Amino acid sequence: MAHIPVNHPARPVYRAIAGLVALYILAFGVFGLVETAGDDLFSRGSHWVLGLRTNLAFSLVSVVFGLVVLFGTIHRGNLGHLMNLAAGVVFLLTGLVMMSVLQTGSNILNFSMSTVIVSLIFGLLFLATGLYDKVGPPAHAEVEEEIRDSTSARPGR
Template identity: 70%
Template sequence: MAHFPVNHPARPLYRVLSGLIGLYILVFGVWGVFQTWGDGLFGRDANWALGLRTNLAFSLVSVVFGAVLMLGASRRDNLGHYMNLTAGAVFLVTGILMMSVLQTSANFLNFSMSTVIVSMLFGLILLATGLYDKVGPPEHAEEERRRRYHPVAEGPNR
C-alpha cells in the first residue's frame, strides 16, 4: 500500500491550491459555454476563453470538473484527497492524449498547445495536493511521525 502523509501541516495550503484550480476551471468553463453556445458540440473554431482554446464540449466538461474540484477542496475528509489524486491523473493523461492528436481531426476537445501545457501543470499540482492532503485520526498521524523519526529510518548520516 502506498504511503501518504496523514494530517500534513501544509494541508490547508494544498486545499486552497486545488480550490483555486477548481475555480479557474469553473470560470473557464462558464466563459467558454457563453463563448461557444451557438457552435457545434465538438466544433474546431478559434474560440478562446481565459487564454485557452475551447469548444462547447470542453467547456461543459470544465464546468462539471471545476465544480467537483471545488467541492473536493471544501471537504475536510479524505474525499478531497482521492478527488485530487484522480483529477491529477485525469489531467495528465488528457494532456498527453490531446497533445498526441493536436494537429489531427481527432482533436475533439479543440486543444491547443497552451491548453496542453495548462492541463499538464494542473495535473501535476493536483497530483501533488492529493499526495499531501490525507486526513486521519491523531493516532495515525502520531504513528507516522514515530515511523518517520525512528532511529532506523534516520540512518547513520543523521
C-alpha cells in the same frame, strides 16, 4: 513501500491550491460557455478564453469537472484526497492524449499546445495536492511524527 503522509501540517495549503485550480477550471468553463454559445458542440473554431482555446464541449466538461473537484476540495474527509489523485491522473492522461491528436480531426475538444501544457501542469498540481491532503485519526499522525523524528536523527539520513 509507497507512503502517503497523513494529516500533513501543510494540508490546508495544498487544499487551497487545489481549490484555486478548481476555481480556474470552473471560471474557464463558464466563460467558455458564454464565448461558444450557439456553436456546434465539437466545433474547431478559434475561441480563446483565459488564454486557452476551447469549444462548447470542452467548456461543458470544464464546468462539470470544476464543480466536482471544488466539491472534493471543500469536503473535509479523504474524498478530496482521492478526488485530487483521480483528477491528477485524468488531467495528465487528457493532456497526453490531446497532444497526440493535436493536428488531426480527432481534436474534439479543440485543444492547442497551450491547453495541453496547462492540462499537464494542472495534473501535476492535483497529484501533488492529492498526495499531501490525506486525513487520518490524530493517533496515526502522532505515530507517524515519532517515526519521522526518530529516522531523521539517525546519521546518514
